[in-house]
Amino acid sequence: MELSLKELTKVIKGKIISGNPKSIIKSISIDSRTLNKGDFFIPLLGEKCDGHQFINEALSKRAIGFLTSMDENRLNFKREIYLNKIIILVENTQEALEEMAKYVRKISRYEVVAITGSIGKTVTKEIITSVLKQKFKVECSPENYNTEIGVPLTILSYNDDIQILILELAMRGLNQITRLAKICKPKIGVMTLINNTHIELLGSVENIVKAKSELIKAIPKDGVTILCRDDKWYTLFSSISNSEVVNYGLSNDSQVSAKDITLDEMAKPRFKLCFKDREVDISLPITGDQYVLNSLAAAAVGISYEMDLNQIKKGLESVKPFKMRMQIEEGKRNILLINDSYNANPTSMKAAIKVLSYLKQKRKRRSVAILGDMLELGKFSGISHINIGKFIVRQNVDLLLTRGENAKIISQTALSNGMSKDQVHQFSSNDEIKENILNLIKPKDIVLVKASRAMAFDDIADFLTVHN
Structure with missing residues (x-):
């Protein structure tokens, strides 16, 4: 600038x-x-x-x-x-910041790829960046730079010597994505799966869909909209797009799809990436099969930029593990720590517990889940935490520790569905968990730490790592 x-x-x-x-x-x-x-x-x-x-x-x-x-x-x-x-x-200094970014974006030659959705926006942004870097000079917004402050700051941080800028667009209300899109002028829009995350702020899933669809409406006719074919809102989203639509997903009728999905010893996905009559083997270096869908979204962006599947493969296999997102670390007492403390919603919570259960079976060890509240779920909060409690039991978790008023529902549900009292422990603070955890876990346990960001469970994960 x-x-x-x-x-x-x-x-x-x-x-x-x-x-x-x-x-x-x-x-x-x-x-x-x-x-x-x-x-x-x-x-x-x-x-x-x-x-x-x-x-x-x-x-x-x-x-x-x-x-x-x-x-x-x-x-x-x-x-x-x-x-x-x-x-x-x-x-108004905020409005001035936005106008400054609009002007710089207007005179810039690079294109913008913008991402929104309910699940995996930041992860998808990072994977798209890794893919596009195999062919283009690419930059992406720093973590959490996804608001009416962060998006302008990102645009103002780069000179016009890049080809593509990748941005995540946050949403905490109607018209926010429209506001951000007017600033960044995206050429390609990527929609991740939609669920009831942030429903407390929007009031209904329908309002969440309406807010997220603002990105689709902002993509120009000569742009591309990338949509998840597996999303229940796919038909609606594709009907309001003014641009070409490229879809991705696990369903057979997806344009960009995956088959033969397996997990290795560390729960890292292996699959065949498929597009038209071509396919290529992919080995992701990140933990959890939930990242296959994010990778397909990134592949769809690469295909939209006329990258071949081998270039896309190199990008997918070059992805670095994400901090506090299914991050596998060596822990105290020789435990295997799954640090997924960055955030939580019902979908990501189940995905993390599935990985915990998978590693338990593969390694023949005990599984321990340290869980906190899933926030901003509004009227769905109670049932969402009940469902996680039932899921914990079905996945045969050996030890459950919770903290938070909502997470207490997880514990109570687990107890009423068959877990014993010595398997379930409720705590009132992170410090109380840290004071007791080493007396509850055993050597070589596999331990998952996960909660919404405001619960600050990274503090617990950090306590359990070897360097502490």
Whole structure:
């Protein structure tokens, strides 16, 4: 990114308070703690604080200037450190950030692949990146840079020397994806499976579908929409697309599909990737057969960019394991730790428990599940946790530890469906789990740690790793 002060001011409809109109802005920051010398500081209004409070700190770290929605009389900055700095007055700094990103995207030559859905968005983004890197110069958004703040920051972080930028688009309400799509202008849209994740925010699955479909409507006629053929909403999604549709899935009528799916000793998938009359053997280096579907989505993107199956194979087999997502680690007391603590919903919870059960059978060891609440499920929360409790019993988990009001339902259901009291333990805090866990697990146990992000179960997983 390189914008002159004059050019930037015009784009964001701002007023120059200080600075040479010919000055060049090359990088921005919204966080004074991580700001680098020469960055242009954009103070945003957050839930807990106003970024304007940190203007002095940003300038002391040699920011070249800042954006502000406060006029000069209201600003509380030190005169001696703002001399010769760029200062631009705008009505709203968040809107200015978005307008800046829209302009940079408009003048950029690269294409954008945007991903949304309920399950596996970040994983799919990473796998798509690995695939497309086999043929193109590609970048993708950092983890969690998927909001009205993160998407603009990602766009403003890259120069026009890349060919494809891959973005994840988050959704916490209607019209948010439309807002993000107007900023990033995607050429290809990828939809992962839809379920009731975030239903607490949207009220119904139908509203979730409506919100997610905003991405499909944003794809231009000369673009491509990538849809999951196995999704119950596939027919609806394909009917509202204005672009070519390429579908993927495990069903026989999928354009991009997989067959002969097996798991190796560490539950890593092996399968044949199929497209038209061609197929190629794939060995994924990540744990869990749930990642086959994510890989098919990535393959569909590669095919849309006219990559051959061998290039796609190389990309799929080059994927790096994901931090806190089915991450297999050596643990204390020689346990095998499955760290899946990044997040949880009913689908991903069952997938993780299936892997736990598979490894138990393969290795002839005990299985231990440390589970926390699955959040944002609204009216489906109770039944979802009951179903996980029943699933735990069906999968013959040997020891169950839970923490959280919702996860307590998992424990109670497991007890009422056949697990004994010495197999089920409920805790009130992560610290209490850490105080007791080493007395409950046995050497060589296989231990799964999983909960929604807000439960901070990565703290428990970290405690169980060997380095601690």
